[in-house]
Amino acid sequence: xxxxxxxxxxxxxxxxxxxxxxxxxxxxxxxxxxxxxxxxxxxxxxxxxxxxxxxxxxxxxxxxxxxxxxxxxxxxxxxxxxxxxxxxxxxxxxxxxxxxxxxxxxxxxxxxxxxxxxxxxxxxxxxxxxxxxxxxxxxxxxxxxxxxxxxxxxxxxxxxxxxxxxxxxxxxxxxxxxxxxxxxxxxxxxxxxxxxxxxxxxxxxxxxxxxxxxxxxxxxxxxxxxxxxxxxxxxxxxxxxxxxxxxxxxxxxxxxxxxxxxxxxxxxxxxxxxxxxxxxxxxxxxxxxxxxxxxxxxxxxxxxxxxxxxxxxxxxxxxxxxxxxxxxxxxxxxxxxxxxxxxxxxxxxxxxxxxxxxxxxxxxxxxxxxxxxxxxxxxxxxxxxxxxxxxxxxxxxxxxxxxxxxxxxxxxxxxxxxxxxxxxxxxxxxxxxxxxxxxxxxxxxxxxxxxxxxxxxxxxxxxxxxxxxxxxxxxxxxxxxxxxxxxxxxxxxxxxxxxxxxxxxxxxxxxxxxxxxxxxxxxxxxxxxxxxxxxxxxxxxxxxxxxxxxxxxxxxxxxxxxxxxxxxxxxxxxxxxxxxxxxxxxxxxxxxxxxxxxxxxxxxxxxxxxxxxxxxxxxxxxxxxxxxxxxxxxxxxxxxxxxxxxxxxxxxxxxxxxxxxxxxxxxxxxxxx
Amino acid sequence: xxxxxxxxxxxxxxxxxxxxxxxxxxxxxxxxxxxxxxxxxxxxxxxxxxxxxxxxxxxxxxxxxxxxxxxxxxxxxxxxxxxxxxxxxxxxxxxxxxxxxxxxxxxxxxxxxxxxxxxxxxxxxxxxxxxxxxxxxxxxxxxxxxxxxxxxxxxxxxxxxxxxxxxxxxxxxxxxxxxxxxxxxxxxxxxxxxxxxxxxxxxxxxxxxxxxxxxxxxxxxxxxxxxxxxxxxxxxxxxxxxxxxxxxxxxxxxxxxxxxxxxxxxxxxxxxxxxxxxxxxxxxxxxxxxxxxxxxxxxxx
Numbered sequence: 001x002x003x004x005x006x007x008x009x010x011x012x013x014x015x016x017x018x019x020x021x022x023x024x025x026x027x028x029x030x031x032x033x034x035x036x037x038x039x040x041x042x043x044x045x046x047x048x049x050x051x052x053x054x055x056x057x058x059x060x061x062x063x064x065x066x067x068x069x070x071x072x073x074x075x076x077x078x079x080x081x082x083x084x085x086x087x088x089x090x091x092x093x094x095x096x097x098x099x100x101x102x103x104x105x106x107x108x109x110x111x112x113x114x115x116x117x118x119x120x121x122x123x124x125x126x127x128x129x130x131x132x133x134x135x136x137x138x139x140x141x142x143x144x145x146x147x148x149x150x151x152x153x154x155x156x157x158x159x160x161x162x163x164x165x166x167x168x169x170x171x172x173x174x175x176x177x178x179x180x181x182x183x184x185x186x187x188x189x190x191x192x193x194x195x196x197x198x199x200x201x202x203x204x205x206x207x208x209x210x211x212x213x214x215x216x217x218x219x220x221x222x223x224x225x226x227x228x229x230x231x232x233x234x235x236x237x238x239x240x241x242x243x244x245x246x247x248x249x250x251x252x253x254x255x256x257x258x259x260x261x262x263x264x265x266x267x268x269x270x271x272x273x274x275x276x277x278x279x280x281x282x283x284x285x286x287x288x289x290x291x292x293x294x295x296x297x298x299x300x301x302x303x304x305x306x307x308x309x310x311x312x313x314x315x316x317x318x319x320x321x322x323x324x325x326x327x328x329x330x331x332x333x334x335x336x337x338x339x340x341x342x343x344x345x346x347x348x349x350x351x352x353x354x355x356x357x358x359x360x361x362x363x364x365x366x367x368x369x370x371x372x373x374x375x376x377x378x379x380x381x382x383x384x385x386x387x388x389x390x391x392x393x394x395x396x397x398x399x400x401x402x403x404x405x406x407x408x409x410x411x412x413x414x415x416x417x418x419x420x421x422x423x424x425x426x427x428x429x430x431x432x433x434x435x436x437x438x439x440x441x442x443x444x445x446x447x448x449x450x451x452x453x454x455x456x457x458x459x460x461x462x463x464x465x466x467x468x469x470x471x472x473x474x475x476x477x478x479x480x481x482x483x484x485x486x487x488x489x490x491x492x493x494x495x496x497x498x499x500x501x502x503x504x505x506x507x508x509x510x511x512x513x514x515x516x517x518x519x520x521x522x523x524x525x526x527x528x529x530x531x532x533x534x535x536x537x538x539x540x541x542x543x544x545x546x547x548x549x550x551x552x553x554x555x556x557x558x559x560x561x562x563x564x565x566x567x568x569x570x571x572x573x574x575x576x577x578x579x580x581x582x583x584x585x586x587x588x589x590x591x592x593x594x595x596x597x598x599x600x601x602x603x604x605x606x607x608x609x610x611x612x613x614x615x616x617x618x619x620x621x622x623x624x625x626x627x628x629x630x631x632x633x634x635x636x637x638x639x640x641x642x643x644x645x646x647x648x649x650x651x652x653x654x655x656x657x658x659x660x661x662x663x664x665x666x667x668x669x670x671x672x673x
Numbered sequence: 674x675x676x677x678x679x680x681x682x683x684x685x686x687x688x689x690x691x692x693x694x695x696x697x698x699x700x701x702x703x704x705x706x707x708x709x710x711x712x713x714x715x716x717x718x719x720x721x722x723x724x725x726x727x728x729x730x731x732x733x734x735x736x737x738x739x740x741x742x743x744x745x746x747x748x749x750x751x752x753x754x755x756x757x758x759x760x761x762x763x764x765x766x767x768x769x770x771x772x773x774x775x776x777x778x779x780x781x782x783x784x785x786x787x788x789x790x791x792x793x794x795x796x797x798x799x800x801x802x803x804x805x806x807x808x809x810x811x812x813x814x815x816x817x818x819x820x821x822x823x824x825x826x827x828x829x830x831x832x833x834x835x836x837x838x839x840x841x842x843x844x845x846x847x848x849x850x851x852x853x854x855x856x857x858x859x860x861x862x863x864x865x866x867x868x869x870x871x872x873x874x875x876x877x878x879x880x881x882x883x884x885x886x887x888x889x890x891x892x893x894x895x896x897x898x899x900x901x902x903x904x905x906x907x908x909x910x911x912x913x914x915x916x917x918x919x920x921x922x923x924x925x926x927x928x929x930x931x932x933x934x935x936x937x938x939x940x941x942x943x944x945x946x947x948x949x950x951x952x953x954x955x956x957x958x959x960x961x962x963x964x965x966x967x968x969x970x971x972x973x974x
Contacts, residue, residue, distance in 0.1 A: 038906040038917055044773035044890065045864040046909040046916040048935065052928035053918050 017086030024078055028071075073665035080658035084651040099164060100136065100147045101194040102129055102171070105220035105243070106178050107155040107185035108546065108589070108621040112221070112346040114248045121244045121626075122180050125219040128241055129175045132217060137168045147215075150197060151175055155183035155587070156547035158190035164197060181587035182348045182546040182616040185224045191216075195233070219243055222627025222639065225620055231633045242639030244626030249278030251304060252349030252618030253286075254320070256338045256543070258330075258356050267327040268356055270296075272338045276304040276319040277623045285341035288325050291334040296325050297341070314631070316623060333357050335591055335611050348589050349618035354543050355591075355611045362409040362533050367394040368416030368431075373516045377525050378412070391416040409533040415509055425532040426503035427525075430473065433505055436496060437478035444474045444489035447508070451486040458484055458493070458504065458527045462520040469515075472508035481505075504528045543613040549584030550592055550612045558596040558608075566590025566614075589616040677780055680826030683787035688960055692788060695963070695973045696796040697761055697856055724752045760801065760855025761793035762847060762881070765832065767806040769911040770864055772834035774890020774955055775899075779834040781955040782860040782888055787829050788963055789858055792973065795819050799855070802828060805843030807836040837911050838865050844872035848879040856972070857881040862888050863939055866912075870942060877946035884949045884972055887939065891956045894932070897925045 011017070043049075104125055115124030129151075137146045151162040151174040162174030198214050213235030221244040224230075232238060255273040260266075276282040282304040288296040305319035323338075330336075337353040344350065363385035364378055370388050378386050385408075389397070395418055397404045405411055405424025413421075417431035426433075432440050447469045453459065464485060474490040477483060485493040495504050515521045544550065554561060561573040563583050573594065575581040586592055592612040616622075629638045677683055684692075728737060728748035738751045763786045771779040786802065793800040794816060801814040802825065813828040840861065847857065857876055863869050863885065876883050892899035897920075907916045918924060936952055943950035949970055953962060967973045 038904040040906045040908060041901075042773070042908045042910050044770040044778065044862065044893065044910050046907050046912075046914065047864050047866060048893070048928055048932050049907055049916050049918050051931040051935070053916075053924050 011086045011088055013085060013087045017082050020085055021082045024082070025075070028074060028078060069668050070665060073661050073668065077658045077661040077665060080654045080661065084654035084658065088650045088654075098147050099198065099214040100149045101214045101216050102133070102149060102151045102175065103187070103190050103194070103216055103218045103220070104129055104151065104153050104175065104178055105155070105185060105218075105224070106153045106181050106183075107223075108182035108348050108616045109185070109221055109223050109346065109624055110243070111180050111182065111348050112244060112248055112250070112624045114245045114345045114624070114626075115243065120180065121221055122178065125241070125243045126175050126178060128243070129217070129219050130172050132241075133168060133171050133175065150194065150214075151178075152190050152194055153178045154187060154190035155181045155185055156585075157186070158193045160193060160197070179587070182589040182614075182621070183585075183587060184545075184547070184617055184620045185220070186226045187218075187224045187230050188226050191230060191232075213237070215239065217241065218630070218637075220630070221624075222630050223621070223623050224630065227630055228633050232635065238630075238632075238637050240630050240637045240639045242626055242628055244624070246626050246628055248345050248624045248626065249280070250344050250346045250349070250618075250622055250624035251276045251278070251282045251284070251340060252346065252616070252622040253338055253340065253352040254349075254618040254622070256336070256352040256354050256615065258336050258354050266329060266331040268330040268336070269327050270325040270336055270338065270354075272323045272325070272352065274302060274304050274321050274323060274340075275618050275622055276321075277307050277316065277625070279306045279308075281306045281319065286323055286325075287339045287341055288328065289337040289339060290328065290330065295328055298323065298325070318619070318622070330356055335613065337591075337613075344624075346622065346624045349616045349622050351589075352543070352615040352618075353591055353613035355613050362529065363407065364529065365389060365394070365408040365411045366414060367391060367411060367418065368414035371414055371511060373510070374412060374414050374429075374525070377522060381526065381529065391418065395419045410529050412529075421501060421503070423500035425501075427528045427532060428503050428505045430506065430509040432473060432475065433496075433503065436498070436501070436503075437480065438505070439476050440473050441476060442474045444472050444487075445470060447472050447487040447489045447492065449485050449492060450488045451483075453484050456484050457531055458495070458524060460527055461523040462527070463518070464520060466518060467513060467515055467520075469508045469513040471512045475507055502532060504532060543615045544586060545617050546587055546589055546614055547585045548614070549582050550586055550594065551580075551582045552594050552610050553580055554594075554596050561594060561596040564593040564595060564609075566592065570595075586612065586614045589614050676777070677783060677830060680787075680823055680830060683784050683826050683829060684791060688788065688963075689791060691960065691964065692792050693795055695792050695968075697759060697789075697793055697798060697973060722751065722753055725749045726752060759793070759796075759798040761789070761798045762801045762803065762855060762857045763789055763793075764803040764805060764843060764847060764857065764859045764861075765829075766838065766840070766859075766861030767804045767809075767811075767832055767834050767836075768838035769835050770838065770862060770909075771888070773910050774892060776890070776955045778862055778888045778890050778955050781953075781959070783829045783832065784959055785860055785886070785888075785953075785962070786858075787826055788959060790816070790825050790829075791822055792963075794821055794825065800825070803843060803847055804832045805839050805846075806834075807839045808842070809836070809839065810843050810846050838867075840865050840869060841867070841872040841875070844875040848875040848881075854880045855882070857883045858972075859883065859885045860888060861885075862893075869939060873942065873946065873948060877948055882949075883943075883947075884951070884970075885939070885943055887936065887950065887952045889952060889954055891954055894954055896920065896928060897922075901925070 104122075106122055110122040110125065111120050113120050115121050119127070133149060136149065146166065148164040148166055149162075149171045150160065150164045151171055153159050153161055161177060162171050165171055194214065194216070213233065216236065216238045218238055219241045222240070222242060252275055253272055254275045255271075257271045258268045259271070260268055270288055272286060274282075274286070283301040284304075285301055286298045287294055302321055302323055304321045307316050307318045309316050325338075328336075333356040335353055335355050337351055340350040362381070362383050364381075364383050365387050366375060366378060367389045368391055370390075375388065387408075394416075398418055398420055402420070403423070405421075409425065411424055411426050413426055413428045413431055415430045417428075417434055421433060421435070432438065449464045449467055452464050469487070469492070472487065472489060472492060475494075477491055477494055480498055481491075481494045481496045483491045483494045485491070491507060493504070493506050496502060510516050510521060550563070561575065561581060563571045563573055565571060566588055567590075571583075573581055573583050581594070583594070592614060593609050594612075595609045597608075627639070629636055725738065725741075726749070728750050732750050736750050736752075738749050741747070741749045765782050765786050767779070771782060790800050790802060797817055800816045800821075802812065802816075804811040811832065813825065816825055838861075840863075844859075859876075865872075873883070873885065892901060902920045905918050905920055907918055908914070909916070940950045942948075949972070951966065951970055953966070957966075963973060
């Protein structure tokens with residue numbers, strides 16, 4: 001049954017009462033406007049009466065409405081009847097159910113600070129729930145027997161904080177113990193959990209049944225993701241205590257990402273998506289903070305369009321704007337945080353962070369003749385792995401595992417061409433790539449560069465003015481290739497990036513040039529390895545959302561692992577296997593950091609850490625305007641603004657008052673007649 | 674009280690016996706048409722000497738004072754005061770407004786007219802009765818002597834109250850009707866929408882000794898004490914027009930004030946024209962009215 005909240009009273013049948021009021025009160029007033037039904041009396045002459053009363057209005061069809069006790073009493077009686085038909089539900093401090101389940105929302109939107117006395121919604125909900133608990137156990141004129149109460153807190157999942165109990169102190173303590181989270185809101189689990197405590201299984205019946213359905217007291221702002229999938233069962237009754245203001249606006253950061261630019265691997269580009277849940281457009285600055293230091297601010301305020309309500313789907317679509325920040329130099333990684341310059345009622349989504357991983361040591365394969373120059377260069381680089389293969393060995397490995405190239409970040413082909421280069425990242429010297437649309441039309445001698453793209457990252461700190469090549473392969477490159485250096489005889493250095501395959505192709509053998517004797521060759525080699533290894537890939541791990549679990553593999557022998565929480569507190573992680581630990585759920589947004597002491601034997605010399613960014617999902621939880629009603633799949637429950645509503649029917653009292661007024665009206669009428 | 678159906682209902686023998694001792698007096702001396710029982714300023718043939726005047730040709734030689742002729746040798750005629758009869762005109766309002774009230778105003782007027790007419794007849798006055806309503810004036814004139822009592826009673830009984838008032842026309846007719854000078858008794862409630870001033874002015878200037886007896890029912894005098902209360906639709910019996918009244922305390926108070934103002938206005942109008950005005954509530958006993966009120970007002974003696 002639909003409930004409408006007005007004057008802190010829930011009305012079960014407001015439409016019927018409105019119709020009755022509109023159809024009865026105006027006619028009643030009209031009857032008093034119209035001429036009274038008077039007693040006819042023939043008298044010899046009305047001349048004196050006319051002079052006395054001067055009641056000329058009596059000749060008109062309507063008269064001015066004069067005060068009449070009868071009219072007043074009739075209006076009061078009629079008003080009482082109308083109110084009775086509207087079936088008001090008034091808090092009389094009692095509950096008809098013998099068991100009451102307190103469902104308290106602790107999702108991210110409940111952290112909005114728009115409750116009275118500068119409280120968050122959760123704090124207000126806890127206060128109201130405590131008041132409600134006291135009223136249920138408080139006795140009084142209209143109080144029935146105190147029901148058993150259960151306290152369930154819910155957000156991403158539900159948690160029973162207090163099973164059914166008659167102990168008021170225990171229930172209030174459970175309510176006060178509810179901690180805030182930044183999780184999304186789901187209510188289905190909470191109902192299922194509560195029903196699990198109220199369902200009894202009768203061995204004589206096939207299915208379980210609910211004995212004595214409980215009454216639910218829902219304390220929430222109404223922004224619940226799975227309401228349309230939540231249904232109430234027969235006999236279940238929900239009182240929705242609407243927490244928060246329906247006008248609270250919120251702007252949040254729904255997502256943030258960071259990626260290294262292909263051209264500059266040591267630079268990171270940061271992306272953010274800002275959502276606006278308020279109908280009015282928003283304009284504000286965004287800041288980028290790396291490891292606690294402000295690194296960038298948007299040059300001008302970011303404009304975010306206002307949210308739009310889709311009446312058809314009954315949803316609100318937030319306004320969104322994508323923001324791309326200028327590249328940041330971040331060679332070692334770190335915690336990148338994007339913040340709104342101004343804060344609103346819901347602070348949790350005014351920031352979002354990603355953890356940029358530090359550059360990893362590369363895994364390189366050298367295939368081919370294994371020239372001394374290249375081997376020396378690679379060995380001089382801080383590599384994680386360097387394996388040298390002969391061409392036959394590499395081909396054999398390819399035949400065994402077509403995905404073998406994925407085990408290496410870069411494969412250097414030193415004048416060798418495997419049977420397939422369908423996938424992988426290659427630095428190719430002299431050998432003609434096969435199967436990629438590059439064809440050779442001979443060998444050219446004595447070539448020098450004629451066209452150099454100095455701005456390309458491959459050629460950073462590379463001077464090719466003195467390059468002299470005694471012999472090079474003349475190739476015709478297809479449209480997918482990008483020529484970096486070109487001689488009059490044809491391309492000398494070119495690149496290709498096609499799906500899982502990317503390579504840098506040098507068409508000549510460096511050993512047949514003076515290039516190895518130049519500093520530029522070393523730089524070119526290092527640039528190529530870095531460009532191929534990191535080109536265009538994300539540097540940040542996907543941030544977590546509230547409710548996720550942090551998992552980490554610590555080095556063997558790691559000890560004293562602790563979790564540093566966003567609020568600055570540190571919690572020891574108890575794990576039997578330090579190499580595989582998990583901690584969570586991470587209920588609040590912010591930066592979590594696992595710190596541990598690395599074993600000395602593994603080469604570590606002190607504490608190490610892993611950071612986790614947990615961001616509130618503003619796209620789901622960012623809507624901060626409190627709902628005045630909750631729409632379940634099958635019915636709609638109007639919210640009450642007070643924390644102690646019990647929705648007892650008041651119509652019998654109203655009918656009693658109406659009857660008394662009618663008796664009084666009858667007495668007054670008899671006295672007048 | 675049941676309505677009047679026979680002459681005895683108008684006046685009973687006991688009242689008649691008490692009225693036999695009364696006579697109508699007038700503050701004025703009028704010229705009658707026949708000799709009556711009262712002195713007139715007109716010189717006549719009574720034994721009471723009045724004056725002398727010179728003889729003129731044609732005078733009755735029987736009234737020549739021969740003793741003066743003998744002494745003065747001139748003819749003088751002796752004049753004597755003549756006793757003349759009194760013309761008593763009773764005008765009864767027969768409009769519908771009179772047919773109301775408890776006791777009924779019209780019945781009361783008829784009984785009062787019968788009693789006054791009887792007094793006039795037994796005192797050998799010339800009694801004339803007029804009944805007036807809208808565009809109708811009914812009359813019975815020239816009665817004298819006790820033997821006309823029943824005739825008068827029958828005429829009064831046959832009058833009915835209906836229609837609207839025609840006060841001005843009736844007074845004009847009476848004033849010009851050549852009834853002779855005398856006493857004019859108007860029995861009416863004087864509740865005339867068109868006013869009483871014009872009608873009274875007709876008779877006030879014609880030598881009548883006018884008595885305006887304003888008959889009002891008790892519920893007209895004090896409605897609150899006679900069951901007039903609540904939301905009422907008052908219907909004027911004469912015009913049929915309706916007036917809606919909520920008889921609250923303030924309205925009733927205002928009604929009494931209006932009635933008093935109206936009666937006071939009629940009284941002032943009458944006094945300025947030598948008309949005797951008397952309010953008569955129909956609950957007043959007729960005998961008390963005749964033997965006490967009207968005697969004190971100088972109509973009866």
